[in-house]
Amino acid sequence: MTVHLHDGGHFGWGEWAEMLSSELHRPERKADGSDYFDAWVAALTALLITKGFADAETVLALQQSWQRAAEATPHGRPILLENDPARTHHGGYCIIP
Structure with missing residues (x-):
């Protein structure tokens, strides 16, 4: 990144x-x-x-989402945000223009 x-x-x-x-x-x-x-x-x-790409709350939410995704991903598989069980299907995170 x-x-x-x-x-x-x-x-x-x-x-x-x-x-x-x-x-x-x-x-x-x-x-x-x-x-x-x-x-x-x-x-x-x-x-x-x-730089104003994100506020601290957004960055923390993304870090937590990646952590949940990592924990939900089987060993040897790619870690994807889509694997976060708490992530909504219609919402997403985008902090880089």
């Missing part, structure tokens, strides 16, 4: 680097870097909110 947003001209790599660096240097981050993925997700979430 990060590359897709960049390729779409929604931000530059310098802006992304600042956002990620800021997140990686937060005092609560693990010194061994084992929470790098969490930092990446937090930076991307902050970027989505800062």
Whole structure:
């Protein structure tokens, strides 16, 4: 998603680097870097909110939907939002223009 947003001209790599660096240097981050993925997700979430693509509530709802979809997907199968048992058939999520 990060590359897709960049390729779409929604931000530059310098802006992304600042956002990620800021997140990686937060005092609560693990010194061994084992929470790098969490930092990446937090930076991307902050970027989505800062750029106005989504509000925090929408991002959280999407994260929860992906988690439910992952839990409902048999091992070895692709995880799709459609697999979220709580997702409505007529509603969806779209946060990237």
